[in-house]
Amino acid sequence: xxxxxxxxxxxxxxxxxxxxxxxxxxxxxxxxxxxxxxxxxxxxxxxxxxxxxxxxxxxxxxxxxxxxx
Numbered sequence: 001x002x003x004x005x006x007x008x009x010x011x012x013x014x015x016x017x018x019x020x021x022x023x024x025x026x027x028x029x030x031x032x033x034x035x036x037x038x039x040x041x042x043x044x045x046x047x048x049x050x051x052x053x054x055x056x057x058x059x060x061x062x063x064x065x066x067x068x069x
Contacts, residue, residue, distance in 0.1 A: 001046045003038040010034065019056065025049065 007013045010033045017036055020027045026039040041049065054060065 001041045001043060003041065003046060003050065004030075005036045005038075006031075007034060007036075016053075016057070019053065020049070023049065 005013075005016060007016070013029065013033055013036055017027055017029060020036070020038060025041070028037050028039070029035070030037055038046075038049070
């Protein structure tokens with residue numbers, strides 16, 4: 001499974017990249033450092049990481065892609 005996170009703030013996206021790097025998750029910055037893509041995740045790992053990520057950064061998911069289910 002691949003997950004993409006988009007933000008307008010390059011500082012914050014680098015902070016998020018460091019968060020996932022410390023969790024040993026493969027990630028790559030894309031689109032002029034406004035998007036972070038996470039690779040090689042299974043479904044349970046992706047759910048756990050997104051729950052921990054949104055809680056850590058005090059975020060709420062905007063939407064979930066209909067094909068992700």
